[in-house]
Amino acid sequence: MADPAPGAAPATPAPLRLHALAYSLGVTAAVTAAARLGLADALGEEPLSVGALATAVGADEETLGQLLRALACHEVFRETEDGGYTHTEMSRLLRTDAPAGRRAMALLAGAPFAWQIWSRLDEAVRSGQSVFQDLYGKPLFAYLHQDEPELGALFDRAMAKSGETTAAAVAAALDLSGTGTVADIGGGRGTLLRTLLDRHPALNGVLFDLPQVVADADPALRTGGELADRCRLVAGDCHVGVPVKADTYLLKGVVHMWNDATAVAALRTLARNAPAGSRVVLIEQVLDATDTPEIATVMNLLMLVSQGGRERTERELRSVLTRAGLEFCSVTPTGSVVHLVEAVVPGP
Template sequence: MTSSVPPAVRQLREMALSAAWAASIRAAAKIGVADALGDEPAPVDDLAKAVKADPEALNRLLRALACHGIFDDRGDGVFAHTDVSRLLRDDHPNSLRYMTLWATEPWTWELWARLDESILSGENVFQSLHGKDFFDYLHADAPESAAVFDKAMTQASRLSARRLADTLDLSGVGTVVDIAGGQGQVLATLLEANPEVRGVLFDLPEVVANPDPRLAEGGALASRAELVKGDCRRKVGVPADLYLLKNVLEWDDDSTVDTLRNLAVAAKPGARIVIVENLIDGSPESRFTTAMDLLLLLNVGGKKHTQDGLVKLVSMAGLRVEEVRPVNAYLHMVVATVSS
C-alpha cells in the first residue's frame, strides 16, 4: 500500500530546509560551475575537472539544484543549462551571479538565525552582533562582501536602467545627482540617453572610488560626470535640478526623512526628487520583495515601503508629491518637488 505525503506536510518540510536551496545557489555561483557548462550538455566528471570539485559532491549539488529548475539533470550524470542556471554565468547579459552571492553572504546567515529577535523588538540585530552600523561594517570589516555588493547592485540595476532612462523625462534638467548611486550604472545610462545633461554620482567614499568605467577619468562620459563622496544622511551639498534615489530609502524612517531634507536644502528651487523603489503593494514579485523587507529589518532596521508609507515619509520631509507611476513590472517612481 502506498501512502502519499499530504501536500501541506511536504510543503512545510521543504520550506523549512530552504536554506539548502540558497546555499546550493551560492555554492554553484562561487565555484563557477555555470561558466564551466557550455551550450551542450556535459558529464559531471568534466564539470568537476573544470571547477576542481569532487565529482560525486558536485553531482549531488547539481541534482539538488535541478529539482528547482536550476540546471537540467539529463540522467547518467549529465547536466545541461536551463534559462535559470544561465543567469549564474558571468557573461550572461542579465547575469545575477553577484546578486545571488550578495543575497547569501556569510553575514546574512547569522542574521536570519536571529529574525525572531528583530520581530519581537522591531529593531535590527546587526548593531548588537557587530557593534557597528551595517555599511561601516561592510567597508571596514568585510571589504570582499562590499565588493560583491557593489557588483550585485550594478547587475541588478542593469536590468532596469534602460527602462528608467526611457521613462524619466530630463528635458530642462542641467544636472542630475544619483544619490547613493552605487558604481553609477544608472547614472551612466541616463547620461548616455541625455547628451545635454551633466551627472553627479554621490555615494560613500569606498564606492565612488571604483566607479563605472564610463564615468571614471578617461571614460566616455567623464567630461559630463562628477564623483562626489559623502554621507547623504548627514549632508548632500550638491545643487541640482533632479535627484534620483533608486533603492536607497530602505533604512530606518528617520534616515529616510533626514536624507530627503538634506536634498531639499541642497536643491535648486523647484528641483525634482525621484525615488525609485520596489513597493510592497505594487510588486508582482511579493515573495522577493517581502523577503528583502525582512533582510532590511535585520541589517539596517529598514524596510520595503508600501506606496502610502513612502508618500507619507516624503511629505514629512516637507516635499510635495507630484505623482507615483510604474517604471517597469516591479519598480515604481515617486516624483516629488522641493517647494520654492
C-alpha cells in the same frame, strides 16, 4: 482548499509545502555554492557529464551530482537524458560575464554575515531593530567598508549587475525633459546614471555615494571619454550633507535601507541644499503595487534585519516624502520591479 481543476496535477499537501519552505535555506546554500564553485562558467554551450564538471571545478563527482540535482529542481541547470547537465536561462545568470548576471548577488545572499543576521530575524521582529549592530558592533556599511572591503566590493558589484535588469526600464519611464543635471544619490557604481547619460546626450550627471564606492565607479564615468566629461563623482555621507546641485535627484533602492525617522531626516538633509523646484525621485519596490511580492516581501525582511529599514506601500512612501517637507507628485510604474515615486522641493 478548492478542488484542483480536472486534469490538473494535485496540489502538494500543506505539510509538504511547509516542509519545503522550512528547508528553503538549502536552496540559498545550493545557489551560493554553485556561484562559489564557478559551475556556470565551467559549463559551456554543450552539455557536460558530472564527472567532467567535477574535474573542471575541483569537486567530488558524487556530491557535485547531489548539488546539481537540487539546483535542477529549481531550473538552475538541467539534467540531460544521459545524466549530464546543460545550462538553463537561470544558470546562465550565474556566469561571471552574464549581462544583468546574479553571480555576485548569489555570493552576497549566502555570505556568512547573511546567515548570521537571518538567523536572528525573530529578534528583529520583536524589537523592531536591525540585529547587525549587535552582531558586528557597527552598521552594515561601516562593517563592509572598514572590516570586510572585499565583501564591500562584492556588495557594490552585486548592486551594479542586478541594476542592469531595471536600468533601461527606469530610464524609459523617467521624464528628464527640463533636467540639465541629474544626481543619483547612493547611486552605487553608476549603472543607472550611465544608462541615463547614454540615453540623453545633453544631460549632465552627478554620482553621489560613500567614498569607497565612488572610487570604484564604472570606468566609463570615471576616466576620460565622453560620458566621464558629463559626469561628476562626489563622495560623501548623505546623512551629513549632500553638496550637490541638480534639477532631478534620484534615490534608487536607498530609502528602503532606513526606518521612517532616518529616511525623513536624510531627505530633509538632501532638500536643504537642493534648488527650489528640483525633483526628488525615489525608485523603489512599492509593496502594494508590485507584481513580484515574493521578492519585495523578502527584501522587506532583509532591510529590517540588516539595517532596520523596510519596503513601503505607496501611502507610506508618500508619507515619508511629505514628512521630509517635500511635495508629493506621483507614482509611476516602470514595467520592472521598481516604481518611480516623485516629489518636488518646495520654494522658500
